[in-house]
Amino acid sequence: xxxxxxxxxxxxxxxxxxxxxxxxxxxxxxxxxxxxxxxxxxxxxxxxxxxxxxxxxxxxxxxxxxxxxxxxxxxxxxxxxxxxxxxxxxxxxxxxxxxxxxxxxxxxxxxxxxxxxxxxxxxxxxxxxxxxxxxxxxxxxxxxxxxxxxxxxxxxxxxxxxxxxxxxxxxxxxxxxxxxxxxxxxxxxxxxxxxxxxxxxxxxxxxxxxxxxxxxxxxxxxxxxxxxxxxxxxxxxxxxxxxxxxxxxxxxxxxxxxxxxxxxxxxxxxxxxxxxxxxxxxxxxxxxxxxxxxxxxxxxxxxxxxxxxxxxxxxxxxxxxxxxxxxxxxxxxxxxxxxxxxxxxxxxxxxxxxxxxxxxxxxxxxxxxxxxxxxxxxxxxxxxxxxxxxxxxxxxxxxxxxxxxxxxxxxxxxxxxxxxxxxxxxxxxxxxxxxxxxxxxxxxxxxxxxxxxxxxx
Amino acid sequence: xxxxxxxxxxxxxxxxxxxxxxxxxxxxxxxxxxxxxxxxxxxxxxxxxxxxxxxxxxxxxxxxxxxxxxxxxxxxxxxxxxxxxxxxxxxxxxxxxxxxxxxxxxxxxxxxxxxxxxxxxxxxxxxxxxxxxxxxxxxxxxxxxxxxxxxxxxxxxxxxxxxxxxxxxxxxxxxxxxxxxxxxxxxxxxxxxxxxxxxxxxxxxxxxxxxxxxxxxxxxxxxxxxxxxx
Numbered sequence: 001x002x003x004x005x006x007x008x009x010x011x012x013x014x015x016x017x018x019x020x021x022x023x024x025x026x027x028x029x030x031x032x033x034x035x036x037x038x039x040x041x042x043x044x045x046x047x048x049x050x051x052x053x054x055x056x057x058x059x060x061x062x063x064x065x066x067x068x069x070x071x072x073x074x075x076x077x078x079x080x081x082x083x084x085x086x087x088x089x090x091x092x093x094x095x096x097x098x099x100x101x102x103x104x105x106x107x108x109x110x111x112x113x114x115x116x117x118x119x120x121x122x123x124x125x126x127x128x129x130x131x132x133x134x135x136x137x138x139x140x141x142x143x144x145x146x147x148x149x150x151x152x153x154x155x156x157x158x159x160x161x162x163x164x165x166x167x168x169x170x171x172x173x174x175x176x177x178x179x180x181x182x183x184x185x186x187x188x189x190x191x192x193x194x195x196x197x198x199x200x201x202x203x204x205x206x207x208x209x210x211x212x213x214x215x216x217x218x219x220x221x222x223x224x225x226x227x228x229x230x231x232x233x234x235x236x237x238x239x240x241x242x243x244x245x246x247x248x249x250x251x252x253x254x255x256x257x258x259x260x261x262x263x264x265x266x267x268x269x270x271x272x273x274x275x276x277x278x279x280x281x282x283x284x285x286x287x288x289x290x291x292x293x294x295x296x297x298x299x300x301x302x303x304x305x306x307x308x309x310x311x312x313x314x315x316x317x318x319x320x321x322x323x324x325x326x327x328x329x330x331x332x333x334x335x336x337x338x339x340x341x342x343x344x345x346x347x348x349x350x351x352x353x354x355x356x357x358x359x360x361x362x363x364x365x366x367x368x369x370x371x372x373x374x375x376x377x378x379x380x381x382x383x384x385x386x387x388x389x390x391x392x393x394x395x396x397x398x399x400x401x402x403x404x405x406x407x408x409x410x411x412x413x414x415x416x417x418x419x420x421x422x423x424x425x426x427x428x429x430x431x432x433x434x435x436x437x438x439x440x441x442x443x444x445x446x447x448x449x450x451x452x453x454x455x456x457x
Numbered sequence: 458x459x460x461x462x463x464x465x466x467x468x469x470x471x472x473x474x475x476x477x478x479x480x481x482x483x484x485x486x487x488x489x490x491x492x493x494x495x496x497x498x499x500x501x502x503x504x505x506x507x508x509x510x511x512x513x514x515x516x517x518x519x520x521x522x523x524x525x526x527x528x529x530x531x532x533x534x535x536x537x538x539x540x541x542x543x544x545x546x547x548x549x550x551x552x553x554x555x556x557x558x559x560x561x562x563x564x565x566x567x568x569x570x571x572x573x574x575x576x577x578x579x580x581x582x583x584x585x586x587x588x589x590x591x592x593x594x595x596x597x598x599x600x601x602x603x604x605x606x607x608x609x610x611x612x613x614x615x616x617x618x619x620x621x622x623x624x625x626x627x628x629x630x631x632x633x634x635x636x637x638x639x640x641x642x643x644x645x646x647x648x649x650x651x652x653x654x655x656x657x658x659x660x661x662x663x664x665x666x667x668x669x670x671x672x673x674x675x676x677x678x679x680x681x682x683x684x685x686x687x
Contacts, residue, residue, distance in 0.1 A: 285559055293539055317541065320548040324555070326575050327582070347542045354541025 008198070009191040016187050017180075024176040028169075035168060040132070043156055044120055047134035050074055050154045054086055060140060064148055065096050077101050083157035085131070091149030108153040113137035115149055122158070130162075131155040197224050201231075208235060237299065248295045255287045290423050297427075298345035299434040307341030308349055310372055310388070317354050318370075321361045329366055332357075336372040342386045342455060348431050355424035356390040356451050363394035367446055374457065385437075388453040391444035428453065458573065458613050459483040459501060459634050463493030463519065464508040464535060469558075473506070476562055477569075480596075481609030483637050490514035497523055501633055502530050504572060506565075509536040509547060517550045524551035531572035535560075567594055570616075577620035584619045586677055588664055591619050600658055600666075610635060611654045618667060623679035625670045651675060 053073035061067040066088060076082035077099040085102035089095055093112055098105075105125060111133065113119045119135040133155040141147040197220055207213035215235055220228045259280040266272045266280070314334045322330065342349065360368045368390065375385045428451075429439045437455035444450035460482045464470040467488070474484045485500060487493035490511045497505060505523070509516035520532055534547040534555035544555050553572055556565055570593040574584065584591040590599045596612060598605045607615065617626060617634060628647055635647075651667060658666050668676050 289539060289557075296540060316545050316549070320545045323548050323553060326553075327571070327580055347540060350542040350545065351540060354544070358541075 009188070009195055012191055013184065013188055017184060020180045020183060024180060028172055028176060031172060032165075032169060035165065039161060039165070043132055043158075043161065044134060047132065047154045047156060048136075050077075050084070050086065051134060051136050051152050054088075054152060054154070055138065060142055060148065064090055066150070068097065072099065083160055085155045085157075087153045087155075089151040089153070091151075093151070096150075102155075107131070107133060107155045108135065108151065111135055111151075111153065113151050115139040130158045132158055197221055201228065205231070241299070244299075245295065248291050252287065252291045255291075256284055259283045259287075286423070290426065293351070293423070293427050294430050296347075297351060297431045297434055298348050299431075300344065300436075307343040308346050309338070310340045310342060310349070310353070311336040311338050313346075313349055313353050314357070314370055317350065317357050321357055325361050328361070330361060330364060330368060331366060332361075332368040332370065334370045336370060336388075340372045340374075340386075342457075344435060344455070348435075352428055352431055352453060353388070355428045356388070356453065359424055359451065360390045360392040360394075360449070364392035364448060365394055367393040369444075369446075375454075384457040386455045386457055388455075389450055391446060391450040392448040393444070393446035394448040396443055396447065396449045397441050425451070458503045458617060459485065459637075460569070461485045461487065461493065461496050461500070461502045461505040463487045463490065463496075463505065463511065463516070465489060465510070465512050466508075473565075477566075479609060480566060481611075481613035481635070483633070483635050485637060488512075490516070490519040493519055494522060497528055497530075498526070501630070502528075503634060504531045504533065504569060504576075506533045506535055506569075507552070509534055509538065509543070517547055520547065520550040520552050531576045533565075533568060533572060566596070570594065570596065573616070573620065579620070584616075586619055586622055586679075587666065589615075589619070589658065589666055591616060598658075600664070605657050607654070607657060610650055611657065614650060614654060615658075618675060618677045622677050625674045625676045627674035631674065 050073075054068075054077075057069055057073055059067040072078050074084065076084040077086055078101065080101055080103060082101045084099075085105055085107045086097075086099040087095060087102055087105075087107040088097040089108055089112075095108075098107070105127070107125070109126075111119065111121065113135045115137040116139075117135075117137045119133070121133045121135075122130065123133055124130050133153055135151060135153040138150045138152060139147050140150060201216065201220070201224065204213055204216050208215070215232045216228045218228070262280045263277060266276050311334065314336050318332045318334060322332075357368070357370070371387075371389045371391075373387050375387050377384055425439070432439050432453055432455065435455050437453065439454075440452050442450045442452065458481070460477055462470055462473055462477075462484060464473065464486075465488050470486050470488065474486050477484045485496045485502070487496050490513050493505070493507065493511075496502065507516045507519060511519065516534065516536075520534075523532070531554075532552045534544075534552045535558060536543060536547065536555060537558045538544075539557045547555055553575075554568055556568055571582070574582070574593045582592060582594045584593065588601045592598070593616070598607055598612065598615060613635060614631065617631065632647055651669075655662075655667055658664070666677060668678055670676055
């Protein structure tokens with residue numbers, strides 16, 4: 001099943017949208033709650049003022065009634081459908097007065113407040129209108145012995161308030177929507193601009209894939225510079241590897257076909273010469289061995305490699321060689337500092353050290369010394385070198401031979417008449433070359449050979 | 458000398474087995490690690506040749522298992538991988554030597570002989586015992602500088618006795634190390650071989666190189682000990 005791939009910017013935009021919507025929804029909710037609380041408090045205050053104003057203009061009338069002037073303190077109480085109602089009950093709950101605006105409305109049905117008490121209630125009237133009711137109980141002392149109890153209720157229709165609230169909500173939504181939209185457009189543009197180097201890199205990579213480009217360009221922002229450089233190194237090493245692979249193949253083909261031709265010709269004879277057959281097979285084996293080991297070398301790592309500790313490799317290989325050459329009593333001094341490391345593929349280091357030590361073990365009389373150091377260069381342009389030397393007390397190597405042993409160039413066949421002989425050092429030279437290093441043979445202080453491997457740091 | 462070959466390629470395994478049999482070795486063959494482990498556990502193996510690339514388990518693992526179980530016979534690795542890292546891994550697991558494919562048969566035999574000699578505690582390639590000198594590298598036997606022409610079986614018997622000079626080797630052990638099956642056991646083949654060997658080494662019966670220890674087996678007495686005593 002094909003996995004749908006999101007683009008990085010689409011992903012970011014979707015996430016931003018979700019975050020912004022959640023943030024603005026929370027803001028909206030809080031603003032709404034604050035508005036609700038403050039405006040309800042305002043309405044309550046207003047209702048309380050209305051009650052007090054009504055009391056201030058009321059006169060006690062006959063039979064426990066109250067007389068109000070023609071002109072009520074609040075004109076809304078006088079006009080129908082104003083949304084402000086007033087109703088006054090006596091102590092037993094019987095209505096004794098209601099404002100003209102409250103005609104047909106039973107505001108205080110089922111409510112009662114005792115003198116000195118106050119009451120706020122949001123209630124729904126019989127006709128479905130929602131009102132906020134404020135009630136106040138009052139004992140009116142007419143004389144020192146006669147007093148009357150009144151319950152005064154004032155209600156405000158909340159429809160207007162709700163309308164206002166809805167209007168505010170719509171307005172807020174509109175504003176926030178606009179802000180979110182413009183923010184997203186801004187972020188989108190920023191992403192487009194910010195991710196442009198990535199897009200450019202992708203384009204360049206496809207250009208490399210299609211062969212239209214050799215490497216990535218160099219003017220990438222700092223964050224991508226490392227990626228671009230590593231990518232270039234990877235492309236370069238891949239190309240080198242391909243070349244090496246092709247050269248190996250060509251060499252193999254070339255150097256195998258010749259002995260193969262000899263073999264065929266010899267087998268075609270009435271009495272094939274087994275010596276010729278054996279020699280040619282030996283030659284082919286040597287070629288295969290050398291070329292395969294050459295091709296197996298990994299070479300320098302493209303990405304900053306973690307350095308490999310040298311001393312344990314030396315110790316391990318010396319242990320193995322002691323086993324292999326058990327009949328030979330060899331004193332091998334490994335004087336490699338434990339801190340010595342080199343950033344190479346571990347297998348390559350094994351191959352370098354293994355072949356050098358094997359060579360020394362083969363030729364020494366009984367003593368081998370192994371040293372490693374860092375040679376710092378005075379010149380800035382010349383990099384520091386990792387220097388690894390293996391010295392023995394054997395017969396040493398004549399100058400002419402030493403050149404031949406390390407000379408490889410494009411040579412497909414190893415030197416030496418015996419298969420396997422001399423391949424080791426040619427491999428060392430080959431791997432050293434891969435790492436842009438070198439090998440040389442000198443005379444050791446012990447009189448034997450001293451092989452020095454130098455690898456740039 | 459009983460050699461166990463653990464190698465999954467049948468052609469190589471059989472060719473190697475027949476070559477070793479020609480050289481007088483008793484050979485057990487196994488095509489995978491499990492079979493190899495069985496043979497190594499059930500039979501008195503003198504030396505094992507183990508391929509590193511086995512189908513069920515890596516040769517390295519097999520070697521580790523054998524060593525952990527206390528099998529201390531010499532192990533020779535057969536490998537197509539010539540990289541040092543692979544060699545070190547095999548040797549670290551407990552192998553004693555390695556041979557890279559494709560190998561020269563003579564070289565392999567030389568390595569086997571060297572391993573057998575080393576595991577018996579001899580550092581030199583030539584074993585000496587009185588007048589007899591056995592060159593394990595060339596598989597050549599000399600008595601007082603006279604080269605003695607031995608068959609493969611005769612050579613192996615003499616090698617076994619010389620590697621364990623002073624010790625009695627039972628007939629059963631000798632037969633076991635020479636033949637893979639039991640059917641030879643009751644026959645007098647061993648007596649005949651020993652008689653022929655004695656005749657070749659010591660035609661005028663003056664040296665008494667191989668002793669018969671009645672009811673137990675054969676041995677080559679330690680000549681130095683004898684000189685000390687006399």
